[in-house]
C-alpha cells in the first residue's frame with residue numbers, strides 16, 4: 001500500500017482502510033493529499049485553502 | 056564507562072554551554088573548569104542557570120590536572136600557542152576555537168592575517184562537523200569544532216556541492232546572527248541601548264568562516280563563496296539564507312531526494328519545508344538550546360536559483376552541542392547522549 005508524494009516524493013503508506021477521496025497529509029512536506037485510487041495506491045495534491053500567512 | 060573531562064575557558068558563553076551539557080551527561084565526570092578572571096568563584100556566579108546543579112568552582116589553568124579529554128573554549132589564537140601543555144594533560148582534545156580548523160597554513164594566514172604557530176599540527180585535527188567526518192571522528196584524538204556560521208552554511212549546502220549540482224562561483228550566503236555569537240566580552244557596540252533592535256551589517260565581506268566552507272565543500276575544484284553576516288536582535292540563533300544556482304533545472308521533489316539521501320539517518324538534521332502552517336521554513340528561535348540543524352529550501356520558478364535556509368542555535372549545534380556530539384562519537388556513546396532537549400514552543 002505504498003505510493004509517493006507528488007510534491008516531495010516521500011514514501012506514502014496508505015492505511016488498510018483508506019478510501020478513494022480521503023484526504024491525508026504528507027509526513028515530510030505537510031502537503032494535503034487526496035487519495036485518488038486505493039488499488040493501486042495513488043494520491044494527488046488536494047486543492048489548497050486560501051492563504052493566511054504573512055510577514 | 057565514565058570519561059574524565061575538564062573545560063579550559065569555562066566562563067565564556069561557549070564554555071558555559073558546554074558546562075551545562077556535561078553536568079548532565081551520564082558518561083562524563085566533569086573534573087575541572089578554568090577561568091583566569093573568576094578563579095575561586097562558583098560556576099553559577101557566571102552561569103546562573105547552573106545554580107544548584109553544581110558546586111564546582113573555577114580554577115586557574117595553571118592548576119589543571121591530567122584527565123581523559125580537554126575541551127578548549129579559548130579566544131582565537133590561544134590554543135595554538137599552548138597546545139603542547141594541553142597535549143601533556145590529556146590524550147584527547149576538542150578545541151572549540153578556530154585555531155585548528157583549516158588544513159592549509161597558507162589559507163590560515165590569508166584569512167587570519169598572521170602565521171599559524173603550529174602548522175605541523177593542522178592535519179592532526181579532524182574538522183568537527185559529524186555529518187561530514189563521523190568515520191574519522193570514531194578514532195580521532197583531536198577534533199577542531201567548526202564555526203557556527205560555517206556549520207549552518209555547510210550543512211545547508213553540502214549535499215548540493217557533493218553531488219555537483221550547483222554552479223561553483225555564484226553561491227551567496229547571508230547569515231543573520233544573534234548577539235551571543237560575539238562572546239561575552241563587552242564593547243561599545245554591545246552596550247544595550249546601542250545593540251538592542253539593531254540590524255547591523257557587521258561583516259559584509261571576508262568573514263573568516265568562509266575559509267572553512269571552501270575547505271569542506273570545494274572537493275578539489277576551484278570555487279567561490281560570497282558570504283555576509285548581519286547581526287540582528289536575538290541573543291541566540293542563526294539563520295543562513297544561501298542562494299545557489301542549479302546546473303540543471305531540477306524539480307523540488309528531486310531536491311528533496313538529495314537532502315533525504317544525505318541526511319535521512321542524521322539524528323540532528325531535519326528538513327523543514329511545509330506548504331502550510333505557521334513554521335514552514337527553519338526558524339532559529341525554535342532551536343534555542345537544541346542541537347538540531349533545520350534545513351529548508353525553495354526553488355525559484357523563474358530561474359535556476361535555489362534558496363536554502365539553514366537554522367541552528369549558534370551556541371549549540373554551532374559550538375558546544377556539536378562538540379559534545381563529536382565527543383560522543385569519539386567514545387562510542389549514543390550520539391544523542393546529553394543532547395536530547397527538543398526545544399520550546401511557544402518561545
Ligand SMILES: [Zn+2]
Nearest residue numbers: 005008026029
Ligand atoms: Zn510530501
